[in-house]
Amino acid sequence: MMGEPDHLSPAARPIADLPSSERLAHMHGQWWIAHPHAEAALARLDDAFRFGPGRVRPPNLLIVGPTNNGKSMIAEKFRRLHPPSPSSCGQREVVPVVVMQMPTEPSVRRFYGAILTALNAPVSFNLPGERLERYALDLLRAVEVRVLIVDELHNLLAGTHRRRAEFLNMLRFLGNTLRIPIVGLGTKQAQIAVRSDDQLENRFEPIPLPAWQDDGVFARLLASFERALPLRERSALADAPEIRSMVLRRSTGLIGEVAALLTAATVHALLHGRERIDRVMLEGCDFRGPDERRALFEASFPRVR
Numbered sequence: 499m500m501g502e503p504d505h506l507s508p509a510a511r512p513i514a515d516l517p518s519s520e521r522l523a524h525m526h527g528q529w530w531i532a533h534p535h536a537e538a539a540l541a542r543l544d545d546a547f548r549f550g551p552g553r554v555r556p557p558n559l560l561i562v563g564p565t566n567n568g569k570s571m572i573a574e575k576f577r578r579l580h581p582p583s584p585s586s587c588g589q590r591e592v593v594p595v596v597v598m599q600m601p602t603e604p605s606v607r608r609f610y611g612a613i614l615t616a617l618n619a620p621v622s623f624n625l626p627g628e629r630l631e632r633y634a635l636d637l638l639r640a641v642e643v644r645v646l647i648v649d650e651l652h653n654l655l656a657g658t659h660r661r662r663a664e665f666l667n668m669l670r671f672l673g674n675t676l677r678i679p680i681v682g683l684g685t686k687q688a689q690i691a692v693r694s695d696d697q698l699e700n701r702f703e704p705i706p707l708p709a710w711q712d713d714g715v716f717a718r719l720l721a722s723f724e725r726a727l728p729l730r731e732r733s734a735l736a737d738a739p740e741i742r743s744m745v746l747r748r749s750t751g752l753i754g755e756v757a758a759l760l761t762a763a764t765v766h767a768l769l770h771g772r773e774r775i776d777r778v779m780l781e782g783c784d785f786r787g788p789d790e791r792r793a794l795f796e797a798s799f800p801r802v803r
Contacts (some may be wrong), residue, residue: 506726510727546679565752568754594644600610600653604664613634648683652685731774765783
């Protein structure tokens with residue numbers, strides 16, 4: 499390749515120098531795209547981490563945003579920033595950040611089972627509820643967890659009113675017992691669920707991850723993507739209003755969809771011997787956004803009049 503592609507990040511430059519076939523293989527991986535919303539959320543998570551265990555009323559957080567707008571990626575980035583390590587005695591593993599999936603319904607037993615699964619511990623649902631609870635709590639203490647992150651917290655609303663109340667009580671109990679920050683990730687439904695309990699609402703600080711709009715922040719996001727995509731020519735994604743508008747419209751303002759669209763456009767460009775993303779690459783790539791998928795589904799099942 500002639501010269502250094504100064505529009506790319508240092509990490510992307512050697513990849514851009516590879517043949518198209520190898521660059522196509524690279525496109526199947528995942529990479530972190532920094533942006534202001536994510537950096538602000540990571541800063542608040544880091545504040546919670548530094549707060550440390552054992553203190554009264556630790557700061558809980560609730561990262562709220564639409565589906566596929568980067569909540570889980572932020573949690574995974576934070577977990578990687580604080581990876582497991584051997585304890586000082588070398589006899590066990592310290593897991594400072596535990597990321598778990600909320601069960602599909604607000605079952606206390608299934609929640610404790612999900613904690614054990616996240617810690618790669620054996621799970622026996624034959625244990626009485628109190629023993630399962632004690633097992634999970636003892637293990638969380640043993641690994642010296644500092645922050646517990648619960649993804650898909652909006653699943654709380656899938657249960658009956660009684661189940662939801664039991665689960666919210668359990669969350670309060672968990673925070674009071676372990677005295678560590680608990681971080682929930684979810685849609686607006688998660689915030690609605692937490693608001694149904696006055697004590698929990700006061701303890702969970704909401705951190706919004708809104709859908710993107712056509713503004714300077716979105717332009718900087720596109721510039722960050724362009725620095726990571728291994729194309730040898732500058733696409734000027736952030737500078738061309740037509741391109742910016744097309745990406746926003748097809749992605750419906752969700753960062754996961756933006757990533758999928760730009761990845762598909764990059765693959766399309768490489769397959770056709772192109773080294774930049776333009777309107778033709780965006781229109782011709784193998785991608786359907788949420789609105790396009792919905793329209794296709796509705797066309798497949800026409801309404802009966």
